[in-house]
Amino acid sequence: MDNSYIRLFENLNSNDVPIVGGKNASLGEMIQNLKQEGVRVPDGFATTAQAYWEFIEANQIKAQIKSLLHDLETEKQSLSEVGKAIRRLFKKTSFPKDVEEAICQAYQQLSQRYNTEDVDVAVRSSATAEDLPEASFAGQQETFLNVSGEEELLEACRECYASLFTNRAISYRQEKGFDHLEVALSIGIQKMVRSDLSGAGVMFSVDTETGFPDIVLINGAWGLGENVVQGAVTPDQYTVYKPLLKNQNCCPIIEKTKGSKEKKMVYASEGSSKTINIKTSSQERNTFVLENEDILQLARWACVIESHYEKPMDMEWAKDGETGDLYIVQARPETVQSQKISDSFETYRLKEKGNKLLEGLSIGDAIAAGKVCCIKSVKDIDQVEDNCILVTEMTDPDWVPVMKQVAGIITDYGGRTCHAAIVSRELGIPAIVGTGEATRLLKNGQEVTVSCAEGDRGYVYEDKLDYDVQQIDLENIPETKTQIMINIATPAAAFRWWRLPVQGIGLARMEFIINNLIKIHPMALVHYDNLDDKKAWKKIRDLTRGYDDKRDYFVDHLAQGIAKIASSQYPHPVIVRMSDFKTNEYANLIGGKQFEPKEENPMLGFRGASRYYSDRYRDGFALECQAIKRVREIIGFDNVIIMIPFCRTIKEADKVIEVLAKNGLKRGENGLKLYVMCELPSNVLLAKKFAERFDGFSIGSNDLTQLILGVDRDSSDLSDLFDEQDEAIKIAIEKVIKVAHQQGCKVGICGQAPSDYPDFASFLVNLGIDSISLNPDSVIEVKRRIAQQEDNN
Template sequence: MKKCWASLFTPRSIFYRVEQNFDHRKVKLAVVVQHMVQSEKAGVFFTVDPISQDVNKMTIEGAYGLGETVVSGSLTPDTYTINKKSLDIVDKKIAKQDWMLTKVGEKNVKASIKKDFQQMQKLSDAQIQELARIGRNIEKHYGWPQDIEWAVEGGKVYIVQSRPITTLRKDVTSRYTLAGTPGGKPEREGPISEDMGVSLEPSEQENAPSREEMPGEMVSISKAKTILKGLPASPGFSTNRVRVLLDLDDLSKMQSGEILVTVMTTPDFVPAMRKASAIITDAGGLTSHAAIVSRELGVPAVIGTGEATRKLQDGMIVTVDATKGIVYEGKVDISELAKPSTAVIGGESSPITATRVYVNVAEPDVAEKVAKLPVDGVGLLRAEFMVANMGVHPRKLYEEGRSQEFIDNLAEGLSRIAGAFYPRPVVYRATDFKTNEYRNLEGGEKYEPEEENPMIGYRGAMRYIREPELFELELKAIKKVREDMGLKNLWLMIPFVRRTEQIIAIKRMMESQGLHRTKDFKLWIMVEVPSSVFMIEEMCEEGIDGVSIGSNDLTQLILGIDHDNATIAGEFDERSTAVMRAIQRVIKTCKAHGVTSSICGQAPSVYPELTEKLVEFGTTSVSVNPDVIEKTRRIIAGAEQKFLLDRTRKIAEKLGLDEGEVKHTLPSQ
């Protein structure tokens, strides 16, 4: 149990929370102790088909023994497709299973299955329909598509886990309203869950040979020879050479654009998966590592073929149709099936808005992929992940004479993000670790005090002024990226500014390092404490280029509500009149002084009415996480249109004109 609790503070868990903008103190962990179902059969169940995302179809995967084998993808399960309305079984894929995992005494052991049972259907039709009926009721109860784990013991069906599916397209999720959730959407667990052993990264197949460059004659789909069939885990098509990887020692052989063939992938395979133009595995189901990671990387994948590593050899040319789960011999003309889509995210073009939509980024490895989204730049580049990845407290590096190591590592991460978005602006928020978070780094316990409330403790601008030698390391990294690498789109933002005097002191430190406010180097501050709301006019007059409102901390401090306190957390609301008045004051004051105003966080995408107010106040931008970029832009577009229509009506009423006459006189956005 202690090990379970301690897993909340592994480096991977800490990174995941930083990446998803979760407060470390808010995330709680409970260890559930329950009776183990000694299952004869077990598996997973999706109440919406995860591949086709057809809301009228449900998918059940099942195997003999404990369900761990299905969840981990260590073997290929049966797959049953059910009509959600009628509960009719519309498709079955029966997989051969010659071993299973079962509990003997206190241990899970691998046991052989009698030959007569190996190719039998694991669940009877009656059990499939019983399970389907239960799953349909669970989805109805939660008001959202469910990812369910089930088990059968003594002929009785048990549900051992149910959680929302978080990877569905927006046109699918728009049909649902999650019970008890104002926004009608569950919190995302992230593109790739932390136990996958990898953060989201783009594939590395840009330089892969084209289909035309492959040797051999292309044949029509009607004449193509099918070599393998499996589960279509990640849709798409590819024609290329095969690379069979049976051992981790072979990973270095993988070349960009090749088709990766293996028994089953693990987190160690991810570097090779990024290079692959397609992935084929012997084993695994729709919840296996290969399935989940290939979908997130956008790499076509056919899994659970049973014999890919036996039938395919290095250098063979094959065509993968991962929309149907088929592997063809040689070059196949699948142009009729793989017509390129002209649609963009969400199925239609993203609207143009006067209010800029920026994105929050923390991890350099995702920069290239996120930069392809319809965003105007990075409104919040968090430093914490890059520093945490170094693993050592900056003070320790400084005292050991390793300052350049810190500068180089930080500059490398900053340059990758600034380069991916160039020439769009990238606003780097200087380190904003709280003392309890800094203590987790090597050497942290020596240098960091223990505080009762780190949220309002030794952090942000105050820390930079008291420890200028450490803040200068960040300034030198910024200067290196801008001057040595030529990435002039990198700007600076100072967090948790409490007083105008702090801005003055920090500007002097910047100037001492040769960083001056210019047309292409902007200085922003974060407005997170009530004092900066009251002093915003003086701060603008002192000389800043932009502000970003941290609505989470600001709401907490204005309302006097600790959102980690379950007793009162329900009162936490950014739409509170007091908070909205503070935001209005900041935006309007900034506008009067020609200072950019923004807000970072998810509130604009969660509360359309708040977004309408931001547009009305005159905010120049918002910055949100990658998964809600398009949703936010559409909300803003609607808010801007409503604002213009209201403005038109007021002018028409004042002038005694028809609205149509006034519209011709209004400047366009």
């Protein structure tokens, strides 16, 4: 039934943007080309640009619109006054008869297709200048949900036309250089997905913060998807590793974070409003919106859509609560990371410590400082001052005009795909979203620092803190024979440094994941029902809601943290050091004091390998092993290598290897490699015997220096004696490399020395060390130096 005013989605494609706008053209493109790939898109139809121009002409409002826009340009009237006046013009109009008949006829046919009298539809605006690679126009026009009946539909269409001149849409077109009177508006009328009975959300085929291309990021909440888009709730977050999706034996979900999902939007049963927000139940808040199969299905669709469009994509999804089917309801090009130049990037670093006031999800990786401007309503945005830190509950497109003038943004609600996150990325402004209590804790005029440079958590610090910015140039980096790797502390840091020219991770510290993500002593989870500390018991209860077996909480979070690190360098090797807390550090974990002895010198006490076979910690180590096994065999990262720290004797090495095997981690099975830290004199003296039991050594130059020279590395009085380049240390390292190579064993170094001392890196290259693992910020400089040294050799 296509005509000059109506086009069915199934008859549209990407070439039809001038006729039906980016949003509707994309829906048609997917229905035409991706249906055979299994991608489900709800049926519908679009009004054309011609229908819009006929509407303007029939109601004779073009001259008035032009006059009002001229008033805005000449500052005779404000943006608010002009926008309101133009929208009022639209609302006094009526549709030309032939346009109205075309819309009603198409709606009747859509209703018949779904075997109902008045099908419920979503009515969305689709401007002919939106969803372009360089301009998203995200949320600039209105959306109307649960619209049914011809009268309601025509009213929603009129409101859509009027929304082409919302304040935010006018402002955005001005900024992007679009002529207001050259942009037409198409309307998409699409069958509603009953996600009010299930859930919905947003999905990106690239990491929105770092541009890492190998993941799909999914946000979801209960009910209709508007709350996620607007940032009105803190949603669940799921991250999937794309390259392993083709392997049916893998489940490459590398992150699942439960959002608070405070409310959900559902169909309204009474009153004039068609939708209503209601509070979610306790069970809903503590349950993931999507099961693993649904997460993987959406991620596969994201890959199909990205491959078809040949660019990173921003998509909206919905799950029908009546049928259980998933749908893609929108797809547009991603407009931030895809536009960035990849041959360089900036890194920010705080130069001083501060008092942490609150935290949330970090958006971007920059730092900003300024005075707080706490505004709870968009009505008060005229109070926003230039270069302030905007603090509010959430933002929507009406906030855009002032978001451009602030230094940073902090919100109570929202996830990585909410409006505040999308716009702040596009503007290059650091933002922290989903803090839960920013508007309550922060006061107008208070000086704060917003730091998004510390991983996936963003922190708000008291006062203006000093920070620096470093430009990392990735052009003309020479290749090296020596394998250059990096040391990574947290999963978030792995994504931050994915662009670096390295071949793996030489040290991923498990204890950082336990301390920052899990926070609970593993033995306190094993013996949860018998904890002496009732406060710790309550904290564990709250952190592990949704887990009947508390041990699963540890395994899930540890596995996902390791998997996220491993994904950043797959298929290059990622060496994961098993837990190496000292007893005092373990005791500081929630519930830890009950399970840790008090030691005079924890540095030389119950740590590393000695814990793994001990009755004190054996069950905790079993959880670590389960996590590693899951990462390698279920999630699919067989590039993970296990490293054993502080292994004092050969007898101890044999005990640890036996315990690993009992936990399903047998050296050589499924390609599993075992490394040992070389950080004790015994590792050097007995290098041949250790090499018979392990596949590689990783030199920990800090501990090795401490124990060979007998110097506390943290002692300020003895700092002059602590020298990783001392002759005794060099002799020890030379011996280990020589013996290991004789046994066919790899040797790398993960200590600080190569990052700090150029001559030390050259010394290692001359010895023929296999790999050098560096701190990320020193990679470029040291790699250039190593290449030069190799050329000289």
